[in-house]
Amino acid sequence: MAPRDRHRRTTALTALAAVALAVPVSAGCGAVEKALDCAQLAIEISNDVDNLQDALTGAAVDPQEADKILDSLETDIDKVGDRTDNADVSKAIDDLQKAVDNVQKSVDSGKDPDLTPVRDAAGELTNVCSP
Template sequence: MAPRHRHRRTTAVTALAAVALAVPVTVGCGAVEKALDCAQLAVEISNDVDDLQDAVTGAVVDPQQADKILDSLDKDIDKVADRTDNADVGKAVDDLQKAVDNVQKSVDSGKDPDLSPVKDAAGELTNVCSP
């Protein structure tokens, strides 16, 4: 599983680097900061999703660990939502929040959560945070 996690992290870090390199010099500092914030938070969310994957796979789901990671995801999602007014980022954040809420409901009810919507939404967030 570790190689797949590294690939997602590498993709997210690459997206962050692309934002830093692709933002034109003529853009104001505020726009650059927002783009970098978005990309940095997308990396954090990607790491949270990897941690969540580790907590809910295997023989036994660790509900306490999953709850802790889900809380971290919620906070990171809120940070992205608070720091951007971009419609595409807003939609990606909404989709990610819905997916995280569904995972939380599954964990709370003792069911095996489906993480694919979370992974898809986190990937979309990374995409929209990249130029």
């Protein structure tokens, strides 16, 4: 695992722990569950992005694996979008969706996709899902 990947995963896990500790008990179970859902899905999306990068780099680019991972990423994006009414999370989801759509277009046309916008948007989602 590359140091950047470890740092991103550590950051996401730290965000999840921070959400669990920072949401006051008086906020009620619903708010805590919603925050934890957002943080957990942000981690899943971060993992999807790592898997996508692995599928699109290296000696053997695997477009079928990339398509499968893109489908998983789309599903996880939809899950976050369906579970939030937070404007910052919604914007991060929109940015991530646009970046994923661009990667899908590149993969479909046989071009090397730029994953930087996807990584940046996934990082922003992690940030807005933390308190």
